Amino acid sequence: MDLLRIDHQSAIPLHAQVEDLLRRLIEKPEYQNGKLLPNEINMAKKLGVSRSTIRQATNKLVYEQLLVRKKGVGTSVARKNISTKLDKWDSFTHEMDEKGMTFRNYSIKVSNVVPEKDIQQLFRIGPDATVLKMERVKGLDGEPIVYFVSWFHPRTGLTTDDDFNKPLYETLERDHHVVASVSKEGISAILADKKLGKLLSIDPGEPILFRKRVVCDAGDRPIEYNLGYYRADRFTYTIDIARK
Amino acid sequence: MDLLRIDHQSAIPLHAQVEDLLRRLIEKPEYQNGKLLPNEINMAKKLGVSRSTIRQATNKLVYEQLLVRKKGVGTSVARKNISTKLDKWDSFTHEMDEKGMTFRNYSIKVSNVVPEKDIQQLFRIGPDATVLKMERVKGLDGEPIVYFVSWFHPRTGLTTDDDFNKPLYETLERDHHVVASVSKEGISAILADKKLGKLLSIDPGEPILFRKRVVCDAGDRPIEYNLGYYRADRFTYTIDIARK
DNA sequence: TAATTTAGTATGTACGAACATACCATCAAA
DNA sequence: TTTGATGGTATGTTCGTACATACTAAATTA
Incomplete structure (x- = not known):
């Protein structure tokens, strides 16, 4: 051993x-x-x-x-929690389409990085391991709305060669056989700093809806760490109970 | 001191x-x-x-x-988190109304109890303090769907004399000047036991969507501890991004 | 004056010891 | 047969000590 x-x-x-x-x-x-x-x-x-x-x-x-x-x-x-199957996560773009709005990537950046300690710990990888990092700004009608940052666990097999303009969880499931399930989500609010202000075309100090998300696979192993910064003047997070 | x-x-x-x-x-x-x-x-x-x-x-x-x-x-x-304002929590009934369904209280029970240790700790009250406990079964078309259990912090001022058939958070805000804000929510699944089976008219062993919620006021002090048991065959929890 | 050393202070890590309390399975007594 | 006592085991709590490491500010030196 x-x-x-x-x-x-x-x-x-x-x-x-x-x-x-x-x-x-x-x-x-x-x-x-x-x-x-x-x-x-x-x-x-x-x-x-x-x-x-x-x-x-x-x-x-x-x-x-x-x-x-x-x-x-x-x-x-502890007995493992049963996690709810993910089905709507990457449908952000689709939902917008249904409402007759075009929600587009304004910028996208993919790179290999050595992540921070907390992500190393979350992913249970060594201090030298590199992971794929993706940064995206999405927007509506010429206006940036949200800034995403994602780190992907090596086991997803994602590389800089993948097409990140296509729905991501579909790509993961089809090309990499990784099925995403919900694990944990936290929502809070922060103030925009200079960088966020520039990315989202707002003044520093404006409120930002901040979402932290850990996406896990069916075995409850983390596959993605994702941060989302939403312009609070344009979006609200709500929890909704839907009938099956 | x-x-x-x-x-x-x-x-x-x-x-x-x-x-x-x-x-x-x-x-x-x-x-x-x-x-x-x-x-x-x-x-x-x-x-x-x-x-x-x-x-x-x-x-x-x-x-x-x-x-x-x-x-x-x-x-x-640590600097305090800004919590998002609550606006939709007690609109469960209203939402159902909009969809043309009547979501009614099937049974309701209100009592004063000495809560468990974890709730004492959450509420930061002594081991002898009593709190208001409310149990509700709500249903649709003659069918029970969800079983709620709530414990309310003494500072809410709620008593057994309050009308629990009216929207609760409105009552709290209007009559008791307590404004509820989101704090923490956890969703998992459990199996129905005998008691839950009876309450929800299903067989023991059937899956239950279980939601644990801590409701806090604007000052981030806990005011309600709430458990919800949803018949999984009738309801799904989804997280939705809605435009303001 | 500006850069560097250093002493002081605070948390970080780790060891070892002792007694308290809860649980359980076995054995003995009613 | 059922109840009760009991000892073994495992975690719960608390103490005291020691050294490592990070940071700050004052003293020293170039």
């Missing part, structure tokens, strides 16, 4: 190594049915770290609700 | 007391502008607990993004 070892010489903190190890461990089928993990003291002994370090790592996973602890029993993997 | 003291005799764990103390502390205006909290060692000394206990408490708040830590600098209060 090479992946189940801790490197005391590494610059990576022990608790981070343990956390990572646990993340990989709990993906294994033998832990999927709520079976108990090894107890803390044994894990500590086996990995050659202290119990506090084990707890530091498990605490984080418990916060994230990946693990569940029961006093007097042990720690087990 | 009565609220800034730790009771070593209490059954409540020290770290929980510290956490609670910090939650109250960081609401004060003097910490709102990113000013630094007292450093960990001093806090530990002042409160008569160890630094680990302080960290145990602050860790949680850091994880919740209420606090921000900077190595070599200190810990400060």
Whole structure:
């Protein structure tokens, strides 16, 4: 078991190594049915770290609700959430078409980058791995409306050669056999800075609807990290209950 | 400073007391502008607990993004998120009306209860405080569709005497001067148990769309904790981008 | 004066120890 | 047979200590 070892010489903190190890461990089928993990003291002994370090790592996973602890029993993997099938995500353009509006890409930029730490962690990739980054400005009637930034997990197989003007999730499903499912979405508001102001043709300080999204595949593994900056004077996010 | 003291005799764990103390502390205006909290060692000394206990408490708040830590600098209060104004939440019934369907309350029950620990914590109320609990089953064409359970923070001023057949958020705003804003929403799926099966007229084991929601006021203080159980065969949750 | 060194302070990481409390399965008593 | 006691195990809480690392500002040097 090479992946189940801790490197005391590494610059990576022990608790981070343990956390990572646990993340990989709990993906294994033998832990999927709520079976108990090894107890803390044994894990500590086996990995050659202290119990506090084990707890530091498990605490984080418990916060994230990946693990569940029961006093007097042990720690087990949380039963996985059933995620709702994605069907409308990339239909933004289509919806606009139906309303008789042409929603076009104003600019598009695709590159390979080494992402920030939080994305590395989300994607569970090394600090040197490069991922595909896509930036888009979309607009309506000559007016830019939204600025998207996406990072795609290497397992999507997307490259700079793909056609990003076509519906993306269709491309992923057809050409790369990756099926996107909803995972997590957060909406908040920020103020436009200089850069955003320029991209969206508004003054810095104007309100921006900011959406953060993690797209996962059917196995709940992250495939895309996506940020969306919407001109708040042109768009509102609403949650809608639709009949089947 | 009565609220800034730790009771070593209490059954409540020290770290929980510290956490609670910090939650109250960081609401004060003097910490709102990113000013630094007292450093960990001093806090530990002042409160008569160890630094680990302080960290145990602050860790949680850091994880919740209420606090921000900077190595070599200190810990400060995170700038508050601007939350989007709520306008469509209680329009469920209205939407249905527009579609020519009558969405009615099938049953409704209002009571005063001592809530579970997680709600106590969310509401930041004592273990003895009672809150208003409301349970509703709503349905369509003689068929129950959704089961709601809500707990309302005492500050809403809602009592069992209020009329819960009228749009709730309008009542809150008009009669109790509480303005609801979106805070957090989670959607998942569960299986119906006996109770849910009976309430929704389906067999136990049938899929249920489960929605958990925390409604906050304009000051980001929680006012309602709401659970919704939707018959998955009748409803789908979609996220929709609508033009203003 | 401007660049650099350095001391002080704050968080970050890690260890080890001890006792409390919840749970469970087994065994004993009513 | 059912109830109750009990000991083993696992997490929960808390303490104390030590050193690493990042940042800041004051003191030093070029």
